[in-house]
Amino acid sequence: MRTSSLPLLKHAQAHGYAVPAFNFHDLVDLQAILAVAEEEEAPVILMASESTIRFAGFPYIEAMARAALKDSRALFALHLDHGRELDNIVKAVRHGFTSIMFDGSYLPLAENIRLSAWVVDIAHRVGINVEGELGQIPGTEDDISVAEQEAGLTDPALVAGFVAQTQVDALAVAIGTAHGLYKGEPKLDFDRLMAIRKETSVPLVLHGGSGIPDALAQRAIELGISKLNVGTELRLAYTGSITRAVQKREINDPRPMLNIAREAVMEAVREKIRLCGASGRARAIEV
Numbered sequence: 001m002r003t004s005s006l007p008l009l010k011h012a013q014a015h016g017y018a019v020p021a022f023n024f025h026d027l028v029d030l031q032a033i034l035a036v037a038e039e040e041e042a043p044v045i046l047m048a049s050e051s052t053i054r055f056a057g058f059p060y061i062e063a064m065a066r067a068a069l070k071d072s073r074a075l076f077a078l079h080l081d082h083g084r085e086l087d088n089i090v091k092a093v094r095h096g097f098t099s100i101m102f103d104g105s106y107l108p109l110a111e112n113i114r115l116s117a118w119v120v121d122i123a124h125r126v127g128i129n130v131e132g133e134l135g136q137i138p139g140t141e142d143d144i145s146v147a148e149q150e151a152g153l154t155d156p157a158l159v160a161g162f163v164a165q166t167q168v169d170a171l172a173v174a175i176g177t178a179h180g181l182y183k184g185e186p187k188l189d190f191d192r193l194m195a196i197r198k199e200t201s202v203p204l205v206l207h208g209g210s211g212i213p214d215a216l217a218q219r220a221i222e223l224g225i226s227k228l229n230v231g232t233e234l235r236l237a238y239t240g241s242i243t244r245a246v247q248k249r250e251i252n253d254p255r256p257m258l259n260i261a262r263e264a265v266m267e268a269v270r271e272k273i274r275l276c277g278a279s280g281r282a283r284a285i286e287v
């Protein structure tokens with residue numbers, strides 16, 4: 001069943017777990033995510049980034065999500081991840097997305113607030129909820145790249161004002177995670193997370209979920225993270241499984257390869273769903 005992400009996030013917030021949110025790119029990883037969500041009875045957020053939209057196109061993404069409604073019992077939201085182009089945001093609304101992230105984190109604060117509020121205004125008219133971002137998450141996500149020195153952790157003192165002025169439904173925070181894999185162990189600023197949590201009641205989102213040690217991810221969830229974004233680990237499972245398979249034999253049919261990839265992605269998805277404490281939660285969510 002398709003829903004906006006807010007009921008999922010609110011349920012997670014009320015029950016102390018996080019909704020796993022996965023980047024997908026095509027039919028193979030989309031099916032992998034949905035298959036495990038169904039098996040685990042876990043709510044999931046399917047995230048398409050702007051580069052996935054350039055790769056697959058809105059009509060195909062919309063069609064895959066519609067097919068999932070017929071084919072799968074999984075409870076999911078379809079989310080635009082790191083939306084920066086206003087044109088994409090309007091198109092996402094028209095193409096069946098139920099949830100949008102407006103990423104104005106690279107803009108001066110006043111501009112981030114102004115545009116986030118604009119996006120919230122159009123999205124709320126049609127029942128779509130919006131995630132905003134305050135602070136900047138370093139690393140590379142698809143073709144968005146933020147250098148360490150440009151990145152800035154979320155300032156708790158700005159949180160209440162940002163949420164009040166934009167009316168965002170969820171807030172992505174920068175507390176030390178990064179997009180992509182980590183060179184060493186990431187240092188998460190839990191004091192900052194606690195301070196942010198005190199400033200707002202909207203669900204908080206942790207980006208850069210790949211490669212965070214389980215204990216740190218669980219601590220972040222205990223301290224109020226209600227959505228954990230994971231992309232790189234699924235991409236590595238997908239491409240790594242194919243690379244290994246190709247090294248073993250000559251390939252003349254993509255389907256066996258893609259089956260291997262689907263299974264590898266399923267394994268990574270299952271691990272994150274369990275890490276988030278999301279298994280079995282879909283039954284209890286009313287949408």
Ligand code: G3H
Binds near residue numbers: 023179180207209
């Ligand atoms: O928005 C998506 C996530 O922040 C993905 O981050 O690729 O480091 O898992 P990741």
Ligand code: ZN
Binds near residue numbers: 082
């Ligand atoms: Zn992200």
